Amino acid sequence: MRLSEFELEVMQLFWVCAQLSAPEAHQEIIKNKDVTYSTVKTIIDRLEKKGAIKRTSQKGRTIFYGAAIQSDDIKQPLISSFIKKVFGGETRPLFNHLVNEEKLSRDDIAYLEELLEKKKKELD
Amino acid sequence: MRLSEFELEVMQLFWVCAQLSAPEAHQEIIKNKDVTYSTVKTIIDRLEKKGAIKRTSQKGRTIFYGAAIQSDDIKQPLISSFIKKVFGGETRPLFNHLVNEEKLSRDDIAYLEELLEKKKKELD
DNA sequence: CAACTATATCGACAAGTGTAGATTTATGAG
DNA sequence: CTCATAAATCTACACTTGTCGATATAGTTG
Numbered sequence: 001m002r003l004s005e006f007e008l009e010v011m012q013l014f015w016v017c018a019q020l021s022a023p024e025a026h027q028e029i030i031k032n033k034d035v036t037y038s039t040v041k042t043i044i045d046r047l048e049k050k051g052a053i054k055r056t057s058q059k060g061r062t063i064f065y066g067a068a069i070q071s072d073d074i075k076q077p078l079i080s081s082f083i084k085k086v087f088g089g090e091t092r093p094l095f096n097h098l099v100n101e102e103k104l105s106r107d108d109i110a111y112l113e114e115l116l117e118k119k120k121k122e123l124d
Numbered sequence: 125m126r127l128s129e130f131e132l133e134v135m136q137l138f139w140v141c142a143q144l145s146a147p148e149a150h151q152e153i154i155k156n157k158d159v160t161y162s163t164v165k166t167i168i169d170r171l172e173k174k175g176a177i178k179r180t181s182q183k184g185r186t187i188f189y190g191a192a193i194q195s196d197d198i199k200q201p202l203i204s205s206f207i208k209k210v211f212g213g214e215t216r217p218l219f220n221h222l223v224n225e226e227k228l229s230r231d232d233i234a235y236l237e238e239l240l241e242k243k244k245k246e247l248d
Numbered sequence: 249c250a251a252c253t254a255t256a257t258c259g260a261c262a263a264g265t266g267t268a269g270a271t272t273t274a275t276g277a278g
Numbered sequence: 279c280t281c282a283t284a285a286a287t288c289t290a291c292a293c294t295t296g297t298c299g300a301t302a303t304a305g306t307t308g
Contacts, residue, residue: 004265008209023285038268041286046265061274061285075210079221082206085132086199091226092235097203099239102215106247109240111216115223116233123230128295147255162298165256170295185255185304250308257302265294272287278280 001050003074010043011074014053014067021062125174127198134167135198138177138191145186 003011013020013028020028026040044065047053056066087093098104104112127135137144137152144152150164168189171177180190211217222228228236 002264005209006266012212021285035266036268037285039266042267043265045287060276063286076221076225078210079218080226083226085129086202088136091222091228091232094203094222095232095236095239097200098215098218099236099243101200102204102207104215104243106244108215108219109244109247112219112223113237113240115219116237119223119228120230120233123233130296145255159296160298161255163296166297167295169257184306187256252307253303253305255302255304257300259300260298262297263295265292267291267293268289269291270287270289272285273283274285275283277282 001052001069001074003047003050003052006043007047007050007052008074010040011047011052011067014047014065015071019056019064019066021059021064023062125176125193125198127171127174127176130167131171131174131176132198134164135171135176135191138171138189139195143180143188143190145183145188147186 010025010029013025017024022041022044023037025044026035026037029035029040044053048055048065052067052069053065054068055063057064083089083091083094134149134153137149141148146165146168147161149168150159150161153159153164168177172179172189176191176193177189178192179187181188207213207215207218
């Protein structure tokens with residue numbers, strides 16, 4: 001399933017919050033960008049039509065939605081295709097960028113080193 | 125400057141090849157996807173209009189183009205915004221994915237470790 | 249030089265995307 | 279029970295994107 005940029009942004013809310021109404025989602029979104037309720041609701045409608053979220057309950061007129069797809073099912077392919085598109089599938093240039101251009105703290109580095117240690121053991 | 129997915133794909137050619145004509149670009153592209161010359165030429169026209177490439181020379185009727193923007197000027201923001209969109213700006217989940225889901229060779233791991241060593245020294 | 253052919257140029261179109269106004273309607277408050 | 283209001287529903291529109299065909303034209307070749 002392909003999600004547009006904005007759809008993904010809204011979807012993230014549902015991956016964090018189990019239940020969310022359109023007005024609530026709108027409240028969250030406008031913390032970052034200035035859009036009307038209608039706009040957010042349209043995105044929610046499209047997500048529903050795509051089967052990315054589904055109605056889970058209702059309180060008064062207000063409909064609550066919940067994620068109907070796993071975050072990983074969307075993100076994994078997204079990452080792979082991103083690496084492919086931007087780096088021709090090579091991970092090294094990406095690591096390079098990550099380590100050198102993004103602000104890594106010492107903790108981040110330690111975290112990564114630990115990941116690598118684990119990975120090395122698995123490879124044996 | 126924002127590039128569409130296909131525009132980026134074509135742009136990659138110009139970052140590898142200093143000079144490229146539309147027919148040549150087309151030849152390259154059809155190695156991966158089945159599109160007509162017209163389609164590729166349209167993308168090239170749009171890239172030119174955007175100022176991403178420019179005409180560098182001409183041989184007969186054939187126009188040669190070259191990149192007018194640096195690869196990094198496009199890729200760096202692309203990576204940052206990707207991390208933000210998909211991981212809320214957190215690099216760790218991305219590292220997690222990279223180390224565990226993408227196929228890393230021992231060499232890749234060694235490479236990354238070296239990167240990290242260097243980085244650590246820089247931080248001192 | 250005339251015809252052929254490869255390129256360039258131009259216009260077009262459907263689908264997807266971000267955006268939002270207008271309209272309907274179910275509820276909760278009085 | 280009526281009414282105000284919030285939420286849902288519906289419709290719309292401009293812009294981007296991928297896609298290409300038709301047409302014009304400049305070189306190349308016999």
